[in-house]
Amino acid sequence: MPVxxxxxxxxxxxxxxxxxxxxxxxxxxxxxxxxxxxxxxLKTLDATSAGxxxxxxxxxxxxxxxx
Amino acid sequence: xxxxxxxxxxxxxFEQVYDYVAGKADWGSFGLPIEGRRDSRTRVGAYARTDVPxxxxxxxxxxxxxxxxxxxxDTCFVTDARGVVLGRLGRAALARDDDVSVEEAMTxxxxxxxxxxxxxxxxxxxxxxxxxxxxVTRSDGTLFGVxxxxxxxxxxxxxxxxx
Numbered sequence: 001m002p003v004x005x006x007x008x009x010x011x012x013x014x015x016x017x018x019x020x021x022x023x024x025x026x027x028x029x030x031x032x033x034x035x036x037x038x039x040x041x042l043k044t045l046d047a048t049s050a051g052x053x054x055x056x057x058x059x060x061x062x063x064x065x066x067x
Numbered sequence: 068x069x070x071x072x073x074x075x076x077x078x079x080x081f082e083q084v085y086d087y088v089a090g091k092a093d094w095g096s097f098g099l100p101i102e103g104r105r106d107s108r109t110r111v112g113a114y115a116r117t118d119v120p121x122x123x124x125x126x127x128x129x130x131x132x133x134x135x136x137x138x139x140x141d142t143c144f145v146t147d148a149r150g151v152v153l154g155r156l157g158r159a160a161l162a163r164d165d166d167v168s169v170e171e172a173m174t175x176x177x178x179x180x181x182x183x184x185x186x187x188x189x190x191x192x193x194x195x196x197x198x199x200x201x202x203v204t205r206s207d208g209t210l211f212g213v214x215x216x217x218x219x220x221x222x223x224x225x226x227x228x229x230x
Contacts, residue, residue, distance in 0.1 A: 002074060002076075002086045004086050005087055005088075006087075007089065007094060007099070010094075018085070023072040024068070030103055031103050033101070036102075042071060042072050047079055050079050055080065055081060059081055060085045061084065061085070061087070062087035062088075062091060062094075063068040063069045065092040066089055
């Protein structure tokens with residue numbers, strides 16, 4: 001099960017080498033995103049697009065909010 | 068959306084997947100750095116002064132007046148023990164010559180903006196409402212700082228002067 005995390009935990013995970021992934025559409029990512037995040041929109045998230053990510057490192061996904 | 072993405076990544080074999088459910092709205096509301104076309108330099112948080120004096124509701128106005136003047140401010144924010152903004156002492160309140168409690172003198176519940184609020188919109192609001200500054204609070208209500216109109220306008224003036 002994916003683990004829900006808060007802001008402080010995100011910062012800790014990133015310091016420890018986690019990968020940040022914004023899953024919103026590209027235009028929203030280009031507008032604003034967390035430092036160092038890559039963009040893989042949910043609609044394009046498959047084995048090919050996920051190939052950009054390193055499997056041995058933690059992955060933190062996020063969108064705009066919890067809605 | 069992020070729970071579905073997290074689930075899909077697990078389905079693709081990723082073993083350490085975390086979901087930042089509150090997302091970038093939460094991140095920005097705490098004044099943390101943002102990249103992109105509308106990065107942190109376009110937001111209120113980058114220009115908010117964090118040295119504004121604060122006091123508690125039970126403090127005496129006479130003491131707070133001295134503290135604010137010594138710090139060179141004509142405003143002071145009233146916060147609870149957690150730093151949540153309860154009210155504001157503006158120029159008129161600080162100029163009172165009686166010694167009441169801060170709670171009696173303050174204007175409660177000032178309107179605030181988040182650190183990720185756009186600087187241009189904040190300037191427009193200060194113009195429209197004839198405000199000299201805007202308190203900036205995080206999404207939990209704690210004080211982040213104060214955006215002074217002169218600082219915000221100086222910033223936009225320097226940007227406009229660039230070739």
